[in-house]
Amino acid sequence: MPVTAHVAREFPAGPDAIAAADDFLGDFGKTNSIPERVLFRARVCVAELMANALEHGQASPDADCFTISAEWNGCSTLDVEFTDTTAPFDPTRHEGVPDSAPYSGSDGGRGLRLMRGLASGSRYRHDGERNRVGLRFLVQ
Numbered sequence: 001m002p003v004t005a006h007v008a009r010e011f012p013a014g015p016d017a018i019a020a021a022d023d024f025l026g027d028f029g030k031t032n033s034i035p036e037r038v039l040f041r042a043r044v045c046v047a048e049l050m051a052n053a054l055e056h057g058q059a060s061p062d063a064d065c066f067t068i069s070a071e072w073n074g075c076s077t078l079d080v081e082f083t084d085t086t087a088p089f090d091p092t093r094h095e096g097v098p099d100s101a102p103y104s105g106s107d108g109g110r111g112l113r114l115m116r117g118l119a120s121g122s123r124y125r126h127d128g129e130r131n132r133v134g135l136r137f138l139v140q
Contacts, residue, residue, distance in 0.1 A: 004072065005028070005031075006070070006071045006072075007028050007069065007070050008069035010067045011065060011066045011068070012064075012066075013059035013060060013061055013064035013085070014054075015054065017050055017066055018047050021050060021066070025039065025046060025068070025080075026039070026043065037139075038078050038137045038139055041118040041137050042080050042135065042137050045080070045115045046068060046080065048111040048112065048115045049082045049091060052089075053066065053086045053131075057087055057089060058087075059084065063085070065084070065085055066084050067082070067130075068080065076139045077136060077137070077138055079134065079135070079136050080136075082132075082133045082135070083132050085131075086131065089131060090131075091112045091124065092122040092123060120137055122135050
């Protein structure tokens with residue numbers, strides 16, 4: 001019977017967090033024999049969420065943080081939750097990027113569309129203090 005594995009870590013909201021989070025997820029995947037294709041999709045999505053919060057959410061290393069938690073069910077499902085303390089923003093919504101947004105334009109929103117395409121499922125909520133994005137990745 002597969003054993004469920006869970007891990008969580010907080011990162012200061014700075015540019016170094018992206019590489020640190022990637023290493024963190026990579027180590028978790030290696031330790032738990034998560035298929036590389038599943039892990040790759042999760043790593044790309046987390047990097048995109050972090051980059052988006054840094055660039056567009058104007059995250060400050062002194063005031064903001066990111067938290068990543070991951071749960072592997074041992075055979076077919078990797079669930080990742082990304083939280084940040086920047087301004088509320090739902091990256092899972094499928095509406096277009098507003099023209100007034102600082103990241104609008106000819107290439108705006110591509111990273112978030114990529115994220116939505118790589119994850120098997122996603123959800124968002126703001127709990128009053130943090131943005132919480134849940135992503136599910138299935139072995140296919």
